[in-house]
Amino acid sequence: MALGYSGRSLVARRRIKVALSYVTGAGAAFLSVIAQDTHGTALLSLATSAGVLAGVSALSGYSGVHRPRTERRTSHLKIPSRSEPFVGRNEELRSVAAKLRLQEENSGALRVCVIHGMGGVGKTELAAHFAKSRWDETAALVWWLKASTYELLTSQLLELAAFLDVPGHESKSVVLNRLWSRLREEPDWLLVYDDVQDRSLGPLRSEREDLRPFLLPTDVSGSVVITTQVINVLEKYDIAAERVGLRQLGPEDGLALLQARIRARDDGTDDAEDTRVLDELGSALGWLPLSLVQAGSYIDAEGVPARDYLRKLRERPSIGADADATIGLAIARVVDQEPRAEDLLRLCAFLAPEGIPRQLLRDPRFRPLVPPSLRMLLAEEHGFSKVTRLLSDRWLLSVSRSRQGDAGHYSMHLQIQRSVKEGMDDRARAMWSQTIVRIVEAAFAEGAGASSGQAADEIGRERLMPHVQAIRRDIEEDGAWAVDPQGDTAAREALARLMHQAGDYQEHRGVYQRDVLSYYAHEAWIRANGIGGDRERIESLLDVARQKYRLADLEAAEKECGSLKAECEAVLSSCPLGEERSGLLRLYAECLLLRADVLRERVKFAEAEQSVVEAMALFQEGGLEWRGLDRARTEMRLGQIHRNAGHLSRALGHYDTAGALIPLQDGEEPAEHSLFRAELVFCKGILEQDRGNLEAAEEHLRSALSRFPPNPDSDNFETAQVEKFLADVVRRRGETTRALARNTRSPLARLRLSRSAARQLHEADRLLSQAVDQHRKRREAENHKYAACLNKRGSLRLAQGRPKEAEQDLLEAEAIYVTAYKADHPYRAKTLARLGEVLLVAGPAGRKVTLATGDECDAKEVLDMAERIFVSRLGPCHPVLVAVYERLARCTTDEAAAGALRRRAAQIREVTRSAEG
Incomplete structure (x- = not known):
């Protein structure tokens, strides 16, 4: 496994994604801002190169599946069993139907009716009765979704997707996007979102940092009935809906x-x-x-x-x-x-109120984790059925049947859970809380509820996620035992493992990154209070630091890495030789390499290089197994740091050294080595682009693209990274070809070159459209990487003669960078430099745009701002400034001032040319 990522992490085991995160880091490019209209030398072409720090996620992508619209009809009714008879709500029932019909004028829009009222007033009964009536009328798809929490609703929507044969994917966002596409093919469908709580549908539009997908298909034609106690639940989302209020019965x-x-x-x-x-x-x-x-x-x-x-x-x-x-x-x-019924109620009270799997309660593998008072009941089929029937008859437990008619899941009303918990003393609450932690952790590790295979295993864990979230909430509210040194050590260890497994799973499924961070932070909190050894504690803290880095919380990530570095040094100073020391050394190296990534993103190149050098020194102590692929990847990291700093020759030297460390072998080589070679080709392609050697860059990038899985319909996020850079190179070559056509006197030659340029721009658009789409739909993980795509698309739209669209893309990218990296980061300056070019071309002279900081600037003011940022952060001779000075020269009518700016650009070219040898 590549040095720098924890071997226990599920995400770290996905080698392609981990490897590519070494190649391009977490941000966007510097050198791509250099002027498009510079002439002549390779160094001037260098100014047109693509990104230096362009971002690559370690997670899979997100792309809609496009299907031809067909006349499909899925006739299925899924609603909870209803109490009979239906009394006193006929007027409200007619009102729900009428209010949905009122919205039918907008045939392409979602029709929504909200049934609101206090708890226990009968909202669920009314919705269930309406759903059954609707199905009797249309025989269309009618599906019930429990929506009390975001996690539970997500899980229920994924089950609907599986029922509709929506193609699966490791990313939940991808599956949800495909589900909305699938619903477009279904006529007359109705979804019931039962018990919607504040924010259980997803983030509000004003909450820009929360990029989780919204869980209503707002751009799909169909009907939705929502039951909720929150009367204005949709107003917060700025979604229009009809409402029906319920009160107590007369x-x-x-x-x-x-x-x-x-x-x-x-x-x-x-x-x-x-x-x-x-x-x-x-x-x-x-x-x-x-x-x-x-x-x-x-x-x-x-x-x-x-x-x-x-x-x-x-x-x-x-x-x-x-x-x-x-x-x-x-x-x-x-x-x-039946005294044993009380223990079953207590066990269920600490789970999520909906979707309690029968298998979770009855599986013999988990039975030893249950107190003896309940163990015998769970082992008896007849006794268990008798007790659950008794609880169901008293309305204390609801039973949901499977398609085969068997009991599949149980539910317990929130008010009943609260009453059960309030009836226990502190000791009993702690015991049952610990019991459910042990059971859910064991089930999560086994992927309970799955038959076989990875996909089924993940579905099992998905069904457990609402219960994991319920455990986390319970620990936050009443979980003193989790950090009590005198508490149940086995339960505390199980809780730490569960938080880590849930974080890994959520990251693997492409979930909102701050949610992933919260699970890792819970684990670190538990381990900091004496659970596990030094190695486990450091691993958990490293996971937290890595997530903060991925969220572009760079200041916090650097602080975490600094603390970790000191802690690793302290632990190693007293750790004898052996397996434990070897593991701690590897964690120390991972910490140093992560710190280097953070420092590079913070434009502290010298400190980043020093951190990598310190990691390389550990190879001498780590043994021969550390001197192959691990060392090669570290050389690649050094190359990336120098490339970001504008030292392209030194970067190439490190890339060459990295390649020499993994020599070609006779016969079939390990898959990790083949992947590494693909990464190296990718790195060199970007470097050639930075140097202005566009033909060589295109050759390398096409070679890299051929070594990764194909992108169309596969939602392959890694391939999108290569496509993104390749599109930028093809665009630049298209612009060069078009410039040649303009300067060619022969009409036939001019026509041939013009057609060639059009083909190149068309290909660039195709490649970049795929990359932008996947980055956009995966932006809930790393929004700043989507901004890098917008920058490239802004330049492409300008080349296509669409300056207004280019301006929109660049302003959106600038706003993302201000939020993620602050206003003085070179990533933002890169966007400003591109925006300055758009304002110069689009005109009229002096036209101003409003930036994310509220500043109103024209082309010159935008470029001045970019120049100040670049000089202060990268120095006065970085190649990225060539484009800025060339464009500033075009902003002034003072020939003396314009000449001085061009001379400054020429001086930087000369310095760069000398450095290149």
């Missing part, structure tokens, strides 16, 4: 619901007395449907008179409309009948 309808839940029997009272008692009971419960149903179910199942139930209810400490009183009575009675 006395007449509430009484009808109670009577319907209680079968008629002769208990010695007359009908008038029954009605009076039920009316009194309903009033005591505030006519809340959930409370009425639970009360009616208790009375019916136990065969007790309603007046006895009312007396028991009044004996409770309080009676409220939040269903706590009826829940407490139901739990107490169930525990009287």
Whole structure:
């Protein structure tokens, strides 16, 4: 494995992605800003090169799957089992249907109706009844989605995608994008988003740093019904929707619901007395449907008179409309009948309220992790079924059936979970919290719920993610045991492992990077409190630092790396020779190399080089196995640092050294070596582009492209990196060809060259469109890498004669860089230099644009700003300044000033030419 990435990380084992992150780092280019209209020398072509620090993600990409529209119809109804009868909501039912019909004028838009009201008021029942009516009417796709958390809703949408045979992909974002495309082919579909909470649909538009995908298909024609307690839940997302409000039932309808839940029997009272008692009971419960149903179910199942139930209810400490009183009575009675039911309730109370897999509870592999009081029940098929049926009859547990009719998943209302937890003392809460951590960690490690194969295994983990998130929330709220040195060590270790596994999985599936960071940070927090040894603690801190680097939080990442460096040195000073020391040395080297990446991104090239040199010194102690591929990759890193600094000859020297460290072998060579050669070709292609040797650059990049998997319809993010640079080279060659055509006197030759230039620009557009699309749809991981694509597309749009689009792309890129890297970073200056060219070409003279910082600038002011940033961060002789001075010369009518600027550009060319030898 390449030195610099943790061997335990799932992402680190994906060699192509890790390898490419060495090649181009996390940002965008410097040298690509040099003037397009410089003439003559290779150094002037150098000024047109593509990026020096162009970003490459270590994660897979995101691309829509384009299908021809067909008349497809999937007839399937998925809704929860409903209580019968449906009482007192006919007017609201008609209102939901009418409000969805009102929106049918916009046939291509999503139609949304929000059913809102307090908890327990019957929103789910109304939505389920409407969904069944809709299916009876249309026989179209009707699908129920639990939406109380973002993680749960994501998991449910992925299950819908699997049902619709949407092609799978490791990135969740890719699958969701494909799902929306698939829904465009479905007529008359209805999705029900049940129990939507604040932000469970995704980030608000104002939350620019939160780049998770939004979980409503807003640009797809279809119908959505949302149930929620948050009355303005969609207003926060700026989405128009019709609304239907629910309140408690009125006395007449509430009484009808109670009577319907209680079968008629002769208990010695007359009908008038029954009605009076039920009316009194309903009033005591505030006519809340959930409370009425639970009360009616208790009375019916136990065969007790309603007046006895009312007396028991009044004996409770309080009676409220939040269903706590009826829940407490139901739990107490169930525990009287079957004491083991209480333990099952306690176990489920610490999981997510929806989608509790039956296999998680019944799998023999996890049974030893359960307290003995519950272990026997989980082992008994008949006893387990009896208890779950008892809980279901009392409305304490809901059962969702599989397609075969078997019990597949269980659900527990949030209010019931809360009541169960409140009924436990601190010791009991800690014990059951620890129990569920052990079970979920074991299940996550096994990929529970999967049959075989990697894809199925990942689906199993996906179903567990809402429960992992529930565990994390519980630890945050009431998890003192997680950092208690006297606590359960095995449970704390399981919790640390689970947080790490969840972080790895989320990163592998292309999830929002800050969510990945939060899991790693939880692990580091636990290990910092005495769980695991030095190696495990340092690994967890390294994971945190790496995620901050990927999020472009460079100052924090540098600080983390500095602390890690000191800690590694302290631990190694007292660690004897052996396997443990070798592992710590490797972690130390990883820390130094990550620190070098961070320093390079912060334009601290000398310090970055020193950090790599320190890592290389560890090879002498690390043994022979460290001196091959690991050493070669480190030489490649040195080459990248020098390339970023503008020392292109030194960069090439390190690339050549890296290649010599992995000599060609007779016969079939290891796959890692073949991959490394592809990376090296890629690196050299970018370097030739920086040097202005566009023909050689194109040859190298096409060779690299042929060595990676094909891109079309494969969502291959790594191939997109090569396409991005190749597109820039092809664009530059197209512009050169077009300039030759303009200067050619022969009409036939001019026509031939013009057609050749058009073909080159068309190919550049095709290559870059694929790359931009994948970067855009993967931007929730690393938004600044999408900005690098926008820069290249801005230059291409200008070459195509589309300056307005070029300006839009560059302004968007500039805003991203200001957010990710601050206003004085060379990445932003690169964008400003390109934007200055667009303003010069598009005119009129003096026209101003508004930058992300609020500054209003014309072409000269934009270029002046770029020049100040470049000089302060890269020095006064960096090749990137050639383009800036050439363009500034075109901004002035003062010939003396213009001449001075051109001479300054010429001096930098000469310095660069001398350095190149």
